Amino acid sequence: MDFGSFLAAPEIKVKIVTYRDIFQNKAMIEDRFGEEYKNTSALIKMDPADLKQMNVKKGDTVIVKNSFGKIIARAEESGYETPHKGLAYMPNSPWSNMLVSDETGGMGVPKFKDIEATVTSAKGAKVTDLEL
Amino acid sequence: MEGNYYVCTGCGLLCDDIEVELEKDAVSKVYTACRVGVAHMKEGSREAVSQVDGKHAEEATAIEKAAEILKNAKNPLIFGLGTSTNEAQKKAIELAKKLNATLDDTSSFCLGPVVEALLQEKFNTCTLDDVRHKGDVMVFWGADPSDSHPRHLSKFSYFPRGEQKQRGWEEERTAIAIDIRKSHTAKICGSNFFQIPPGGDTEFINALIDGVSGKLPKTSYKFPPKRLLELANILKGAKFGTIFMGLGLLYSLDDLDPIIRLVEVLNEKAKGEFHLIPMVGHYNMRGFNENLFAETGYVNCVKFENGEAKHGPEYSTVEALKAKTVDAVLVIGSDPLASLPHSIVKNLLDIPIISIDPCETLTSRKAKVHFSTAVTGVECGGSATRMDGVEVKFDPILEAKRSTDEEILTKIMEAL
Ligand code: SF4
Numbered sequence: 001m002d003f004g005s006f007l008a009a010p011e012i013k014v015k016i017v018t019y020r021d022i023f024q025n026k027a028m029i030e031d032r033f034g035e036e037y038k039n040t041s042a043l044i045k046m047d048p049a050d051l052k053q054m055n056v057k058k059g060d061t062v063i064v065k066n067s068f069g070k071i072i073a074r075a076e077e078s079g080y081e082t083p084h085k086g087l088a089y090m091p092n093s094p095w096s097n098m099l100v101s102d103e104t105g106g107m108g109v110p111k112f113k114d115i116e117a118t119v120t121s122a123k124g125a126k127v128t129d130l131e132l
Numbered sequence: 133m134e135g136n137y138y139v140c141t142g143c144g145l146l147c148d149d150i151e152v153e154l155e156k157d158a159v160s161k162v163y164t165a166c167r168v169g170v171a172h173m174k175e176g177s178r179e180a181v182s183q184v185d186g187k188h189a190e191e192a193t194a195i196e197k198a199a200e201i202l203k204n205a206k207n208p209l210i211f212g213l214g215t216s217t218n219e220a221q222k223k224a225i226e227l228a229k230k231l232n233a234t235l236d237d238t239s240s241f242c243l244g245p246v247v248e249a250l251l252q253e254k255f256n257t258c259t260l261d262d263v264r265h266k267g268d269v270m271v272f273w274g275a276d277p278s279d280s281h282p283r284h285l286s287k288f289s290y291f292p293r294g295e296q297k298q299r300g301w302e303e304e305r306t307a308i309a310i311d312i313r314k315s316h317t318a319k320i321c322g323s324n325f326f327q328i329p330p331g332g333d334t335e336f337i338n339a340l341i342d343g344v345s346g347k348l349p350k351t352s353y354k355f356p357p358k359r360l361l362e363l364a365n366i367l368k369g370a371k372f373g374t375i376f377m378g379l380g381l382l383y384s385l386d387d388l389d390p391i392i393r394l395v396e397v398l399n400e401k402a403k404g405e406f407h408l409i410p411m412v413g414h415y416n417m418r419g420f421n422e423n424l425f426a427e428t429g430y431v432n433c434v435k436f437e438n439g440e441a442k443h444g445p446e447y448s449t450v451e452a453l454k455a456k457t458v459d460a461v462l463v464i465g466s467d468p469l470a471s472l473p474h475s476i477v478k479n480l481l482d483i484p485i486i487s488i489d490p491c492e493t494l495t496s497r498k499a500k501v502h503f504s505t506a507v508t509g510v511e512c513g514g515s516a517t518r519m520d521g522v523e524v525k526f527d528p529i530l531e532a533k534r535s536t537d538e539e540i541l542t543k544i545m546e547a548l
Contacts, residue, residue: 022168022278023167094474104451108451110472114330
């Protein structure tokens with residue numbers, strides 16, 4: 001047994017569902033390189049129990065990663081009444097697109113709304129900038 | 133400005149009741165539009181910019197450079213056009229033919245399959261005006277118009293008084309949301325929100341078909357049969373029902389058969405008629421699909437060869453980029469570097485990009501040649517096809533300081 005894993009920062013596996021948000025959309029139209037678009041996009045909404053398990057408070061940054069990419073985003077409570085441990089939500093944006101698989105089964109349609117990733121505390125690191 | 137109404141091209145609704153105030157050749161106030169529309173309509177006052185390699189260039193020089201890139205490419209891709217007028221789209225189709233290019237729009241990875249089935253008359257559909265005047269049951273399925281088409285519920289589908297619906301939402305309309313999360317639209321639907329697990333849509337459709345057919349509706353995720361029967365009864369009681377199909381539903385289905393079957397069954401079992409409308413987001417994506425369909429019989433993913441169109445998923449933007457079969461790209465009114473998965477779109481960075489867009493985007497920043505063009509409906513007029521297939525014509529509000537995408541496409545074509 002690997003005892004070191006108990007000491008490492010808790011890591012949570014999540015399925016991420018993306019969605020559209022009118023405030024984020026408006027921010028994009030005004031300035032897609034601006035702070036408002038970044039603040040409304042680089043955002044992951046999670047179940048409060050998941051945040052607690054990672055020792056992350058509302059508004060703290062987290063590392064969200066999988067084999068396709070890695071981003072630092074702000075974590076928030078989802079505000080949904082029904083608990084959804086292991087399920088997280090992100091607005092559709094270049095940030096969520098960093099994590100989308102290239103697997104398409106040859107049909108030309110990426111799995112935009114169905115992302116698997118792990119989340120850990122980013123310990124105060126800054127949100128990823130929009131650059132390629 | 134009294135009596136002057138303009139059209140907003142901020143989303144697929146193409147709202148035609150917008151009033152504006154101008155100040156110093158720019159739109160300073162926008163009335164009636166939603167917050168997205170207001171932001172969109174204030175965009176159109178910028179100066180013309182043409183760039184080559186990120187540096188300012190004369191338009192003529194940039195046109196020459198763009199033509200050279202396209203001429204030297206063996207298999208160029210023309211992509212975007214969801215936010216271009218019908219006139220510009222037709223120009224782009226002509227250009228694609230001339231170049232033997234691959235031509236595709238965002239619909240290949242969003243609602244294209246549904247628009248295609250619609251144009252092939254595989255299901256019953258209607259217009260938003262029909263819904264406003266007659267609709268009594270609306271189902272928002274994997275769709276959240278409150279965020280994606282902000283005035284959908286207020287202008288057409290739920291709140292307005294209609295010719296045959298004088299009592300409106302309070303008494304005569306029922307809005308239903310079926311989704312995997314409680315969206316803003318779902319909140320409006322109150323107790324008619326049906327939350328299902330991710331990927332649970334096909335089973336839910338089949339259970340609903342059972343429910344309206346008098347069988348016990350069952351799902352592996354144990355959705356309460358009583359609730360399903362309640363929903364089945366609302367749908368059966370509809371005189372004029374409409375399912376608004378969003379990306380959430382489409383991405384969860386393996387193919388369209390189940391939802392088409394549901395609409396068929398509802399048309400057999402319900403009191404009145406049932407329809408399906410895809411929630412097309414870009415203001416003229418449906419126009420692109422229709423224009424290409426009229427020309428080739430396909431709505432997207434084509435490659436021209438000596439005037440003939442070949443069609444298949446290998447000609448979709450995503451597969452063409454994955455397989456690296458295209459060697460230059462002309463992007464019109466779209467930002468693939470932002471809207472496609474990085475794991476796929478990174479291949480774009482290896483080929484020359486020509487970008488035509490009113491805004492600075494991730495794609496325009498990486499483009500070899502970029503043209504900043506007029507915002508349609510603000511700096512230029514034209515026509516477009518609303519999400520429900522109704523053609524909308526519009527006039528410009530301002531005198532444009534920049535060329536339209538149609539003009540740039542024409543000039544590129546002449547320079548070839
Ligand atoms: S709903 Fe769409 S078309 Fe209407 S004002 Fe808003 S963005 Fe413009």
